[in-house]
Amino acid sequence: MKISREEIEHIALLSRLYLSEEEKELYGSQLSRILDYMEKLNELDTKDVEPTSHVLPLCNVMRDDILRPSIPKENALANAPDHTDKFYRVPKIIE
């Protein structure tokens, strides 16, 4: 199944990826091959099989509503490309 150029551009935009012309070509054909493989899987009759969303036989892993220490704000902010002494700083958001 061939993915159109528009679809590639749309997916790239949603993923905030800036692709060159060659990359669009390359990823387009790779994604098409992945979809082809999915098509192949679709040939299997799975109407009596529960869809799997987790491979582990686990459920209800929870914790109690108990506070644990947060990290110092300096440590949190240190990971950001840009910050002030209190906030993460980002390019102006236009609403």
Add this chain to the structure above:
Amino acid sequence: MKYEAVIGLEVHAQMLTDAKIFCGCSTKFGSEPNTQTCPVCIGMPGVLPVLNKKALEFAIKTGLSMNCNISQYSRFARKNYFYPDLPKGYQISQYELPICEKGYIEIIVEGEVKKIGITRIHIEEDAGKNIHGEDGNYSFVDLNRAGVPLMEIVSEPDIRSPREAVEFMKKLRTILRYLGVSDGNMEQGSLRCDANVSVRPIGQKEYGTRTEVKNINSFRFVEKALDYEIKRQIKVLEEGRKIIQETRLWDSDKGITESMRGKEEAHDYRYFPEPDLVPIMVDQRWIDEIRKSLPELPDIKRKRFVSECSLPDYDADFLTSERQLADWFEEAVKLGGQPKIVANWILGDLLRLLNEENKSIEESPLKPKQLVGMLRLIENGTISGKIAKTVFSEMYKTGRDAEIIVKEKGLLQISDKGEIDILIDEVIAKHPKEVERFKSGEEKLLGFFVGQVMKLTKGKANPQMVNEILKKKLSH
């Protein structure tokens, strides 16, 4: 042509847990920016979120109180989008298997009970907060709110007017507060509302094209924003144009909704099952346990106040709008107060005095026991109903009992016949003209004479006795 509005609401309520939904950071509001975060809620690589059990219980409680089915099997999903307040690049939410579905709540509109369907209630995490500062080139992000547990409550498009939407929001808030699962504070953003709105000619079955109105953050704005949007859509249709399906932002300063252009593309959220969290299984035993822990809910309480206490619908509805208000009322009735009289004092003087100081009923310096004590003094004739108003404000001001106030201020009712005789004689002697007019048939002047006696005694004379004696004396 006559149009009707079709409205569905999406309400986000912050849950009153101590810790965030997937980590142990505090949910406290108003702390210093970026001091309540950890690697989980700021989306560092390699961390694992773990669900806060209380958040799930709160959602189940809410679902049960809104007559929903609780899903035996439920799971989380990733909602993918980029925004600076969303550190992971996705929000952990629920999509095709929410925890609660298919319920309803009841609202009262123009004296009629109306059911509004609840499509679903799901659990998700809140995003951080963007601050747009003085500096024109930057925005600033505080992630303290990122990961605070939210419930999203989605209604069916059963709402037909802005008034109904407000009643729905109020009832929702009342229920959340009864349950103690959210403080329901719209101004502080712990209760937020988006609305799906369309209009159609009355009689038409199909829905019109809808718009989504966002950023409605007070009860007053719910009504105003919807009112505006409905009128705007009708105008568009009457001019022969088409409604564009879009998201519109309510601007409370300008009092209008405005199109958010160019966001269409971002609405491709690519939901998929959250691989970091395992599914939730809720068995019947757990549901029953939670059901048992539910308090008496406002609708049931309201109906009980009407049937057991013979209160009018209006009084019962108002008194049950806050659990603490209903509790105050019930305590006073339990202590022997006549229900309707207690209701009158609460809805009248007590709420007025509390409102003047912006106080809630829990902060009332006047307790149910004191109101009942004062009502006894009225019943046994110690004070008049008129003086009671003074006693009531004095009790409120000082927190002291009625008996002490009456003694200290000399407010005892004058019920001594001899004393009242003398006072009435005095009033009659002072107003010969009015006496003449009364005798020649102007009977409504009786009120004037009663008033004069009351003035003379600063309201302390027993009004019934004054009435009787006056009538006797004037008819001679």
